[in-house]
Every structure is written in C-alpha cells, then in structure tokens.
C-alpha cells in the first residue's frame with residue numbers, strides 16, 4: 001500500500017511512538033502479574049498506579065475514581081448496568097437517539113428486557129436541548145446517558161447543563177466522552193458527571209483498553225465478575241501494556257491539547273471550506289460551531305458514500321461514512337437520520353476526522369482529489 | 385531488581401519474543417480499524433482473520449467458532465451468561481467449588497440473584513467424580529461449567545467424561561481451559577464442549593486478551609453489547625495487537641506442546657522431589673498423576689505462605705500461594721479448603737508453576753534455597 | 769470485501785448514461801438502503817441493441833448495473849428476461865452476503881425496462897403472472913410497481 005492519508009481518526013488513531021516506547025518494557029521485561037506477592041509483580045503494580053494517575057489527571061479526577069476496562073464499549077456497558085444494578089427499583093433510562101451503538105444497542109436491549117426508555121431527539125444541526133432532559137427525568141430514572149461529543153458529526157452536547165439538571169434532580173449521569181477526550185478539555189470537577197467513558201485507541205493509545213470514571217461515593221456494581229482486580233470493580237488480569245499505553249496517551253493528550261486543538265481546527269476548517277466551495281450540492285452535516293475541532297461530516301448530494309470511500313481509497317485517502325462499526329451495514333447513519341437529513345444527502349455523507357498527525361499537504365491533496373471523484377460518480381447518478 | 389527466577393507461570397507468563405515481534409507492526413504501522421471501508425482498515429482485518437485461524441487450530445475448531453474477548457475472565461462470564469440468556473426458562477447451574485473466581489464469583493452472584501446452583505466438591509486429591517455431574521444435572525440445568533485443569537494444583541478434571549454426560553442429557557457444557565492450554569493438548573473435536581475459555585497471558589501472549597470458543601449451532605447472546613464486531617458476538621473495537629499476539633502465542637503453543645510438556649514435566653518433577661525430600665513435614669497438594677506438567681503445589685507445615693514468598697522474593701524467586709488474584713486476601717485458598725487440606729498445611733502452601741523458559745539451573749537454585757527459608761521460618765513458629 | 773471483478777466494474781463502469789429515445793425505461797428504488805437504479809434499453813428485432821443505466825448506490829450496485837448491461841447487450845428479450853440476480857452475482861465473482869440484495873436492483877431495473885417496452889409496444893404485455901390478458905397480475909407486480 002502506498003502512502004496513506006489518514007482522515008479517519010474518529011474510528012481509530014495512530015498509536016503515538018512515545019506510547020509504544022512506554023509499552024515495550026512491560027511487554028518485554030516486566031511481564032509480572034500485579035496481583036502477585038513477589039516484587040516482580042509489585043513492580044508492575046507501580047506502573048499500573050502511574051497510569052491510573054495519568055488518566056485521572058486528564059480528567060482532573062482522583063486516581064481512585066478510575067477503573068480500567070477493555071475499551072469504550074465496555075465502559076459504556078459497565079456504567080449503565082452498574083447504575084441499574086445499584087438501584088434495582090428504578091427502571092427508567094434517559095438517552096439520545098444519536099448515541100454510539102455501545103450505548104444505543106445496550107439500551108435497546110434493556111428496553112426489550114422491560115426497562116422504560118426516553119429517547120431524546122436532536123435538531124437539524126444535531127443539537128440536544130437540555131430542557132428535554134429536564135422533562136424526561138422521572139422519579140424512577142436510574143440513569144441519564146448522553147454523549148459529550150458525537151462521533152459522526154463532532155457536535156457537542158451541553159453536558160454541563162445536563163449535569164446541573166441531574167444533580168438537581170438527584171439522578172445519575174453517564175457521559176460517553178470517547179470522542180471529546182484529547183480534542184477539547186473535560187474536567188469532572190467542572191462538570192459533575194457520575195460516570196464517564198473513554199477509549200485509548202481514539203487518543204493515540206493502543207486498542208483494547210479504556211477507562212471508566214466513577215465518581216467517588218457513587219454506588220457501583222462490577223460488570224465483569226471474578227478476581228479482586230481494580231479494587232473489586234473490574235475482574236480479570238489487567239491489560240498492563242494497554243493500560244500503560246493509555247496512561248501515556250492521556251499524558252500526551254493533555255500536553256497537546258491547546259496547540260493541537262487550534263492547529264487541527266484550522267486544518268479541518270480549511271478542508272471543509274475547500275470541499276464545500278469547490279463541490280456543488282454539498283453541505284455540512286451538523287452545526288458549524290459547537291463541535292469537535294477535528295471532525296467534519298459533509299454530504300455530497302446524489303452520490304453514495306461507499307462509492308466515494310472506495311474511490312478515495314484508491315488514492316490512499318482514508319475516511320468514513322457513518323461510524324466505523326456500522327459501516328458494512330446498509331442503512332444510512334442513525335445519527336444523520338435523527339437529524340432529519342434527507343436521504344439523498346445522508347447517503348452521500350463522508351466524515352473526515354483529523355488528528356495531530358494530519359499535515360497541510362494532506363489537506364491540500366484531499367481538496368484537490370475529491371471534486372473529480374464526486375463528479376465522476378455523479379455522471380452515474382440518475383438524480384443528476 | 386536482580387535476576388528473577390520466575391516460577392509463577394500459572395499467574396502469568398513471559399510474552400514470547402516472537403509474539404512481540406508479531407504485535408509490533410500492528411501497533412506501529414497497521415493501526416487501522418478493521419471495520420473501516422478503506423483498504424488500510426481492511427489490511428488489519430486480514431491479520432484478525434489470521435489470528436482467529438491460529439487460535440482455532442490450537443483447539444481443532446473452526447475459525448467461525450472463535451470469539452475474541454479481553455481475557456479469561458470475560459470469556460468465563462460470557463459463556464455462562466450466554467447460556468442463561470439463551471435459555472431463560474432454565475435456572476439451574478452446575479459447577480465446582482474449585483473453579484477460578486472468574487466462574488466462582490459470577491455463579492455466587494447469580495445464586496444471589498435467584499438462580500439455583502449445585503456446587504460439586506472434590507476429593508482429597510483434588511479429583512472430581514464425573515458421576516457427581518450426572519447426578520447434579522436436572523431438566524432445568526442451563527449450563528455445566530467445569531474447569532479443565534485447576535490453576536492452583538494443576539489437577540485435571542475428566543472433561544471428556546463430563547462432556548459425554550452433558551451430551552447425553554442435552555445440557556450445555558462450558559470449560560475454563562485457561563490453564564490447560566499450551567500445557568496439554570485439548571481438541572474440541574475429541575471433547576465436545578459447547579464453550580471453552582482461554583487466556584492469552586497464560587500461554588506467553590500479551591495480557592488483556594482471550595478467546596471464547598462457541599460451538600457452531602450453540603445459541604449465543606453477546607455479553608458486551610454495541611457495534612457489530614466479532615460477527616455481532618462481542619462489541620467494541622478489536623484489540624488488534626493483543627489478538628495478533630494471542631494468535632501467534634497459540635501457534636507457538638501448538639509447536640512447543642510435545643517437547644515442552646516432557647521437558648517441563650521433568651523439571652517440575654525434579655523440583656518437587658527435591659523439595660519434598662529435603663524438607664520435613666512437607667507434602668504435595670493434589671494428585672501426583674493426572675495433572676498439568678508444569679505445576680506443583682507443596683504444603684510446608686507450620687509456616688505461612690506469605691512469609692515464604694517474601695523470603696523467596698528476596699532471592700528473586702517468584703512463586704505464589706493460592707491464585708494470583710486471591711493473594712492479598714487472608715483466607716487460605718478455597719481450592720485447598722475444598723480438598724480438605726488441614727489448615728496448618730493449607731496456610732503454608734506454595735505453588736510453583738514452570739514454563740518453557742524455566743531452566744535446569746533455576747530448579748537447582750530453588751531446591752538449594754528453599755530448605756533454609758523454611759527452616760528459618762519454622763524457628764519462629766509456635767507449632768514447632 | 770469485494771471481488772476483483774466488482775472492483776473492476778466499479779472503477780470502469782461500462783455503458784453508463786441515458787438513452788434519450790429509449791424504447792423502454794425501468795427504474796427501481798431499494799427500500800432497504802434507499803438506493804436507485806434506472807435502466808434504458810433500445811430494442812431492435814427482439815434484441816437489446818443498446819443498454820444504458822444510471823445508479824445511485826453503493827459499490828455493489830454500480831458494479832451490478834455495469835455487469836447487467838454487459839450481460840444483456842445484444843441478447844434477445846427472452847434471454848434478457850431470464851437473467852437472475854444469481855447469474856449477475858456469479859458473473860461478478862460473488863458479492864458479500866449483506867450486499868446480495870444489491871444484485872436484485874440490476875435484474876429488477878432491467879426487467880422493468882423490458883416490461884415498459886412491452887407495455888408500450890403491445891399495450892398489454894404478456895405477463896407471466898396473468899391468467900389471461902384482462903385479469904390482474906396475480907402477483908400484483910404491475911399494479912404495485914414491484915416486479916418479482
């Protein structure tokens with residue numbers, strides 16, 4: 001494969017070289033089990049503590065509030081199921097129609113198992129009205145689960161306002177912060193969520209590891225049951241190389257936050273303007289303000305996303321239509337549908353998601369190569 | 385830390401250098417998401433397929449029967465909960481008192497949630513009588529979960545006979561094969577289990593990844609719910625470096641099986657004889673035959689395991705008392721208690737677990753160093 | 769994910785376009801995915817002399833339309849009518865399972881174009897689903913616009 005222009009960072013990211021450097025010693029040499037009594041295992045335990053602190057620092061949390069998991073999906077599942085298990089008399093869930101499948105499919109499953117769910121919608125720009133949360137919350141609401149930033153459009157949700165409401169109403173709040181991490185600051189001191197999910201591979205850490213923030217004092221029940229790891233909150237021998245990598249990735253994310261937010265944001269804006277101005281019948285999905293600095297979702301009318309992706313792929317340009325884990329399925333994205341995007345647009349939507357490794361030249365290339373691709377596909381289209 | 389003599393391979397193992405070599409390209413270069421439409425993600429998908437085949441080959445299974453998980457604990461949880469979820473009218477579980485906490489604690493939790501459990505005991509040598517399974521199985525038994533080899537004593541369970549019974553009675557059978565993998569052959573063609581759990585870090589693969597074998601045609605319900613990964617059987621972006629490492633570890637395990645079983649078995653026997661013959665009031669826990677070739681659990685009367693471990697640790701010798709994840713707790717091992725080992729013995733039990741990296745010299749050192757340690761501690765003991 | 773043949777058709781689709789004075793036009797929309805395909809045919813002496821199409825659809829749909837156009841060009845209407853989605857998929861070296869329905873799109877759009885031609889030329893076309901030419905289609909295909 002030739003040089004790749006990787007603009008699919010909301011699907012997964014390149015592992016930072018510094019992260020790999022940090023992981024190698026625990027893969028190669030310090031392979032002990034941190035639960036072991038011997039010093040060889042204990043030395044590994046220290047690295048685990050350090051990683052926990054690094055993750056906590058990114059969120060301004062206490063290390064004791066961090067539980068390591070196998071990824072964003074497990075974190076999401078754990079938070080919601082813990083809230084339900086610790087309040088068995090409460091059987092109502094509030095969430096949105098535009099959550100990631102890690103929340104959406106779980107809550108649908110719970111709905112089938114007899115829980116009541118209020119599904120909050122979004123407007124045409126992808127915004128969620130916090131008042132909708134206020135109206136939805138009931139006496140028997142066990143948890144409100146609202147993502148911090150949408151993975152497809154990058155649109156931000158008003159978690160601060162929602163947290164004020166759930167606090168006032170004394171309801172637990174979970175936020176899927178998988179996409180906001182490393183792109184915008186998020187402090188659990190400023191925004192009093194009870195649970196927060198994050199995933200390593202979205203912030204230049206390795207795949208297969210994530211974390212769940214659980215606010216001190218919030219009742220908890222483990223999802224994976226077995227040994228006493230993670231202070232009894234998540235059983236199973238810890239994924240030490242993954243956790244060490246995640247810790248380092250969090251440290252780097254904090255360091256790069258300001259600088260990269262600005263630089264990446266400018267690159268994204270240039271890409272977006274370049275494409276929208278040179279391609280007719282194209283439009284932005286979601287609000288132009290109030291979103292992640294790295295993401296743009298653009299709809300090209302009359303053409304189909306998969307076809308665009310494959311022609312881009314021949315030039316080594318990687319992007320995505322819908323979220324990575326629903327690509328391969330036939331329906332247009334549930335997020336764009338919830339926003340009411342007409343299907344001729346929704347079908348031709350492409351998400352470009354940049355990262356701190358994205359270069360000016362790469363943006364130039366995409367701005368240059370995409371218009372002829374769209375033109376070529378439109379020649380085929382019965383709508384044109 | 386000085387040179388380490390690592391005899392705690394049932395807790396976790398050294399990652400084979402060949403495994404790390406295989407993981408590096410997917411950490412460094414091929415970081416794509418296998419669910420993505422672009423070729424960069426697709427290239428990663430091929431590595432995922434290859435690893436699935438390598439795991440399947442070790443078990444003589446079909447690649448379509450392998451589901452990747454975050455480790456042995458998740459595999460155990462998934463198997464048992466899938467069996468219950470897919471047969472909601474069956475509310476009886478059969479398992480043993482000597483399972484790993486990944487099964488034991490889960491089943492205890494299920495018991496509290498209203499399921500009925502038959503807890504099978506073992507005899508003084510650690511053996512399970514397959515007739516006990518026959519007697520325990522009822523019309524409403526959803527699953528029988530019996531480990532293939534015990535992690536503390538290495539004693540093997542008659543899974544072949546149990547499988548014949550569950551087949552005859554048409555009940556699902558799960559085996560926790562975490563400890564037998566790579567130490568003795570296990571073929572799902574010879575032994576018709578329905579679910580089988582294995583863990584990467586016990587067979588010289590990386591931590592934080594495992595697999596669940598699910599026999600074709602067996603009904604399944606995912607434990608972690610979200611995206612469509614693993615053919616809808618386990619959601620969450622795949623831990624590609626971990627999975628690739630597990631695949632390679634399985635391939636190596638198959639290659640080393642014969643040779644290492646014999647060599648490691650001889651080393652273990654020499655260690656065991658050396659210690660039992662030079663230390664009075666010591667005895668083997670569990671049957672001398674019928675067990676894993678790498679494991680020996682020896683009880684030293686009148687002394688306490690933790691003290692032995694710490695003195696050994698000063699010499700760089702790593703072993704364990706009980707299982708890694710219950711160490712730190714004060715109670716003597718539930719396995720030794722279930723076997724009826726008197727408490728003066730149970731408390732002073734040390735598990736040595738060897739691997740293909742264990743050398744003759746290391747065994748010599750332990751045979752030489754342990755007697756004075758035990759003697760020193762016995763001087764302190766009120767029982768002596 | 770896709771066979772080489774699919775990718776080849778996708779990269780260089782054959783017979784793309786519109787026939788302005790077509791003898792038959794067939795359009796189908798796929799309710800599953802919202803995709804659309806239109807086939808145009810020119811008929812001479814009972815043979816499909818020319819065929820063109822437009823597709824708003826996934827890679828499979830584009831490859832399918834290109835493949836169908838190649839398969840039926842120069843064939844008699846009877847031969848063209850016997851074209852099934854299986855034949856199309858096979859000619860493409862197979863399609864991924866979740867994309868098999870896309871091959872329907874091609875065969876259906878072509879069938880509709882032939883149907884349109886026959887309706888235009890014979891008024892009442894010889895529908896295989898009719899007991900006689902005055903009765904309704906027993907499959908309901910003409911009335912609902914669905915051709916099975």
Ligand SMILES: Cc1ncc(COP(=O)(O)O)c(C=O)c1O
Pocket residue numbers: 010011070071072073074076100102147149150151176178179199200201208210325619620621622
């Ligand atoms: C918003 C959001 N939540 C959850 C996830 C799931 O995370 P993971 O892939 O680590 O399971 C993702 C990405 O896949 C995501 O974008």
Ligand SMILES: Cc1ncc(COP(=O)(O)O)c(C=O)c1O
Pocket residue numbers: 235236237238394395454455456457458460484486531533534535560562563583584585592593594709
């Ligand atoms: C028999 C047995 N089952 C399950 C496990 C759990 O595996 P993991 O640590 O990969 O979760 C272990 C080891 O910890 C084990 O020895």
Ligand code: FES
Pocket residue numbers: 330798801802803825826827828829867869870873
């Ligand atoms: S997915 Fe709609 S035609 Fe293929």
Ligand code: FES
Pocket residue numbers: 883895896897898904905906907908909910911915
């Ligand atoms: S196909 Fe025309 S009436 Fe049935």
